[in-house]
Amino acid sequence: MKKWKKMLACMLCACVCVSAGCGKNAASGTTGERQGAGAGDLADASEGGRLDNFNLDGTLPIVKDPSKMQPIKIAVVVGAESTVPTAEKEMTKKIVEETGIPIEWQEIPADGSVEKINLMLTSGEYPDVFWNGISSDMAVQYSDQDVFVPTEELIDRYAPKLAAIFGQHPEYRQGSTMPNGHSYGFPYVEEMFGLVRTPGPFMINKAWLEQVGKEIPATVDEFVDCLRAFKEAGDLNGNGIADEIPYALEFGNSGLFGSYDSFYFFTGAFGLADSICSGNPMADHLRLLDGKITFAATDEAFRKTCDFFHGMYEQGLLDPDSFAPSGTGVPLYINKLAQPEAVVGAFQCWTPRDNLVDVSVREQYVPIPRLTGPEGKCGGVVNFSEMQDTSMVAITDKCEYPEVVAALVNYCMDPEISITLNWGAIGYTYIKGDDGVLHFNLDENGEIILQNGWQYFSEQRSNTSPCRGSLVVLNEYYDKYADYTWDAVPILEGQKANGKEECLAEIQSVPKMMLTLEENNKLSQIYGTIANIVNAYQMEAVMNGTDDAGWDTFKEDLKAAGVEELVNVYQQAYDRYCSFAE
Numbered sequence: 004m005k006k007w008k009k010m011l012a013c014m015l016c017a018c019v020c021v022s023a024g025c026g027k028n029a030a031s032g033t034t035g036e037r038q039g040a041g042a043g044d045l046a047d048a049s050e051g052g053r054l055d056n057f058n059l060d061g062t063l064p065i066v067k068d069p070s071k072m073q074p075i076k077i078a079v080v081v082g083a084e085s086t087v088p089t090a091e092k093e094m095t096k097k098i099v100e101e102t103g104i105p106i107e108w109q110e111i112p113a114d115g116s117v118e119k120i121n122l123m124l125t126s127g128e129y130p131d132v133f134w135n136g137i138s139s140d141m142a143v144q145y146s147d148q149d150v151f152v153p154t155e156e157l158i159d160r161y162a163p164k165l166a167a168i169f170g171q172h173p174e175y176r177q178g179s180t181m182p183n184g185h186s187y188g189f190p191y192v193e194e195m196f197g198l199v200r201t202p203g204p205f206m207i208n209k210a211w212l213e214q215v216g217k218e219i220p221a222t223v224d225e226f227v228d229c230l231r232a233f234k235e236a237g238d239l240n241g242n243g244i245a246d247e248i249p250y251a252l253e254f255g256n257s258g259l260f261g262s263y264d265s266f267y268f269f270t271g272a273f274g275l276a277d278s279i280c281s282g283n284p285m286a287d288h289l290r291l292l293d294g295k296i297t298f299a300a301t302d303e304a305f306r307k308t309c310d311f312f313h314g315m316y317e318q319g320l321l322d323p324d325s326f327a328p329s330g331t332g333v334p335l336y337i338n339k340l341a342q343p344e345a346v347v348g349a350f351q352c353w354t355p356r357d358n359l360v361d362v363s364v365r366e367q368y369v370p371i372p373r374l375t376g377p378e379g380k381c382g383g384v385v386n387f388s389e390m391q392d393t394s395m396v397a398i399t400d401k402c403e404y405p406e407v408v409a410a411l412v413n414y415c416m417d418p419e420i421s422i423t424l425n426w427g428a429i430g431y432t433y434i435k436g437d438d439g440v441l442h443f444n445l446d447e448n449g450e451i452i453l454q455n456g457w458q459y460f461s462e463q464r465s466n467t468s469p470c471r472g473s474l475v476v477l478n479e480y481y482d483k484y485a486d487y488t489w490d491a492v493p494i495l496e497g498q499k500a501n502g503k504e505e506c507l508a509e510i511q512s513v514p515k516m517m518l519t520l521e522e523n524n525k526l527s528q529i530y531g532t533i534a535n536i537v538n539a540y541q542m543e544a545v546m547n548g549t550d551d552a553g554w555d556t557f558k559e560d561l562k563a564a565g566v567e568e569l570v571n572v573y574q575q576a577y578d579r580y581c582s583f584a585e
Contacts, residue, residue, distance in 0.1 A: 057407055059161055064103030065410045074105040075402065076130035078123075079469050082113040084459065087466040093428035094468040102414055104407060108469075111136060124150055131402035134472045135395055142187040142394040143520050152398040152405050153185035161409035164416035165189065168475050174514060177583040179393035182519045182576075184583075188394025189412045189473035193425065195488065196478055196495055197507055199282070199387055203262035203353035204497025208345055210367040211239045219369065223272050223311065223376045226349075230320040233348040240344040249348045250315065251322035251336035253329070254545065255538035257281045258353060261385045263334045265351035266312060266541065268501075271383060272376020273311065274304030276510050280385035283515055285530045288537060289386055289573055291511045296574045298566050300537045301558050304378070309544035316545055322347070326542055340364075356493045373502025382506040388515035396473035412473045418484040421474035426488065428467035432460075433485065441485035451489065460490070516576045525572055529565035536560050 056071050058064065066072065079089050089095055089108040099106060109130055111119055120136050123129040124145055137151075145151055159166050169176040172192075179186045193199075207229065212219065215232035230249035233239065239247050256263045257279040270277040277299035279287040288300040299305065315321050324335040339346050340358045345367050352358050359365035374381040396412060398405045415421060422441060426432050431454055433441040444452045457463045464470065481487045487495075495503075518526070540557045 054404075054406060057404070057410070059406055059410050061163065061410075061413060063101055063414070065407060065414065066103035066105070069103050069105040072105065072404070074107040075132060075404065075408065076107045076109060077132045077134050078109045078111055078120075078130045078136065079134040080111045080113050080116045080120075080136040081469075082461075082465055084462045085465040085470075086462075089469050092467055092469060093431065094424055097428075098411070098414070102411060104411060129399055129401065131399060132408055133397045133399070134469055137188060137394045137397040139393045139517060140523060142397065143181060143517060143523060146181055146183065146185070146187055146520075149400055151187040151394070152400060152402065154188055154398065154405075154409065155180070155186045157398075157405055157409035158186070158189070158412075161406050162189070162413040162416065164413050165473075165475065168192075168416065168477070173584055174388075175390045177580050178388055178390055178515055178517070180580075180583045181517045182522075182579060186393070188397035189409075190390050190475070191392040191395035191471050191473060192390045192475040192477075194389045194476060194478045195491060197389070197503065198491060198495055198498070199260050199389060199391070200384055200512070201498050201501070201503050201506060202260055202265070202268070202278075202383070202385065203258075203351060203494060204355055205265055205268055205349070205351040205371045205501050206355055206368040206497065207349045207371050208233075208239075208347070208367050209369045210345070211236070211348055214239055219372065220374060221372060223269065223374050223381065226371070226374055227315060227318075227320070230315065230348060231318060234318070234320055239348075240346060242344050246346050247348065248322045248336070248339070248346055249320040251334075251339065251347045251350045252325050253334035253336065254325055254542050256328060256332070256334055257284070257287070258332075258334070260353065260387060261383070262351055262353040263337075266308060266545075267383055268351065268381050269311060269374075269376070270299070270304050270308045271379045271506075271510070272374060272381045273307035274378045275299050275302040276379075276383040276506075277302070277305060277308075278383040278385045278512070280387050282387045282391070283385070284534070285526045285569075286386040286513050286515075286573065287534065289513045289570070291513050291577070294577075296513060296570050296577060298561070298570055301561060301566070306544070306549050306554055307378075309541060309549055312545040313548045321545075326546070354490075354494065355497065356490065370497040370500035372500060373505060380502065380505075382502040382510075384506050384510040384512040386513040386515065390515070393517065395471060415472060415474050418476075418480050421476050422480065422485045424468050424470070424472060424474045425476055426468075427464040431463055431467045440482065443486050443489045445489060449489065513573060513577065514580060516573075516580045518572070518576050522572050522576065526569060529569060532564040533561060533566055533569060536564055 056067050058067065081089065089110055116136055142151060175190060175192060179190050181187065207219065211233055212229060215236050217229045217232055220226040220229050233247060233249040238245065252265045253263050254266060258281060260282060261267060261278050261280045264279060267278050275290065277288055288298050290297050290299045322336055327335060329335045336347060336350060337352060337358055340350065341360045343361055345364050355368065356365065359368065398408050402408060415424060423429060423433065429435055429441065432444060434444045436442050446452050451460050453463050457466065
């Protein structure tokens with residue numbers, strides 16, 4: 004191992020001299036053996052026969068004779084719904100059978116996994132590879148401690164399928180490149196036509212509209228008029244109880260991809276679209292305009308949206324529980340949707356199919372179009388990426404054969420392997436049709452057929468696959484290799500009706516970027532206060548309206564809390580991100 008690391012350092016020095024400081028490694032400004040780890044042996048793959056037992060050109064099996072090597076120890080985080088040992092799952096058995104790689108799986112229970120993994124890393128008792136569980140932030144945290152092996156050159160040499168994907172989608176390579184110029188791990192990418200880049204569908208009750216003689220609204224004023232009609236009509240659901248709620252949301256709760264606080268659906272109608280997203284929370288309220296980061300909550304559009312909602316509040320059109328956080332992360336109105344009759348006129352959530360349990364109620368709702376306002380259109384884009392993790396598979400410095408792991412990742416980049424690793428094995432989640440396409444194994448009601456006594460799809464998925472790891476599912480795979488995910492179809496259709504495609508074309512979000520440890524620490528110190536100031540102003544302004552003095556104080560409080568520092572951190576990160584473009 005020491006010999007290997009010394010060779011890496013020597014080869015890196017030679018590479019830097021030849022390239023005269025060009026490329027990612029030269030840009031990193033780091034020194035020491037760990038710089039370029041995984042690169043030195045690439046120039047001399049044989050190294051005394053160390054790699055003679057392997058097919059590293061994409062040929063299967065990857066390992067010619069498994070008996071000639073110790074198993075690679077791979078840690079995998081498993082959820083409570085996983086009851087089948089990882090080594091016995093259909094996809095892990097397939098991986099071992101087809102690649103020949105001997106693997107010793109080390110399971111880490113999902114409950115408390117972050118703490119467990121951090122303890123492993125700090126104690127030095129960690130495996131050769133983490134299959135999952137290493138977040139981008141963790142990779143940054145340990146990037147200067149010689150724990151994780153840089154992977155950019157491993158990808159270029161031993162994972163050509165991933166390298167080709169990076170070539171087609173350079174934003175993924177940029178997004179996984181750390182400030183020192185290295186990548187520490189292999190990514191998880193799940194493209195679903197931008198599913199995670201906008202909130203869940205914003206819905207309105209069409210049956211109620213018909214009862215009050217209204218059409219589906221096209222403007223924000225028409226939307227309010229419909230809500231007013233819902234309030235005045237009385238017992239629209241016919242249950243004899245005055246339980247109708249014109250419009251429900253939860254202020255200050257973004258939920259999955261900004262799906263619960265639909266306040267932000269309206270900000271673009273008053274000028275500048277704003278957004279929040281639990282998947283990238285410290286980038287909340289940031290917008291990218293002509294290459295410059297701005298904090299959208301200090302724009303007049305935010306104040307005007309507050310006044311717009313204040314008008315609805317004064318008329319009694321908002322659910323009173325909108326101002327009462329549930330404390331569970333799930334808004335109080337979500338439970339109200341799962342009633343035998345409709346009680347909410349308009350709402351936004353991630354999975355209306357699941358939340359509107361009763362089919363007869365579900366059929367009453369239709370997506371609201373992209374409403375036009377006085378200074379623009381509704382809708383927004385969240386600061387997130389379809390590359391949801393940069394280091395899903397991470398190699399540690401204990402791994403004797405990082406080239407083999409890179410070749411394994413290359414195997415996982417096969418479209419069919421990526422798809423079934425993500426959603427479950429053939430014969431369970433999928434049936435392969437005569438057309439060669441993987442079709443979801445659905446019953447006559449369009450629900451997934453569960454086997455082995457499993458009650459939920461999540462159980463079947465996690466018991467047939469180690470779930471994710473490094474994989475890539477691209478938009479062009481749908482219909483060519485597999486069906487679009489069956490339960491996501493109504494989400495995407497609702498988003499499109501909300502104006503998703505227009506929003507993605509017109510609104511430039513802040514990409515999900517790798518920050519330095521110092522940048523992350525700075526944001527951690529200031530972001531909580533900034534978020535609290537915005538949330539408090541939002542609720543106060545919605546209930547009581549705005550005035551110039553309060554608006555000025557709000558902006559002054561944000562400045563004192565460090566909002567300019569936050570913007571500067573992200574501007575620096577964005578400029579660096581752009582510098583990694585090839």
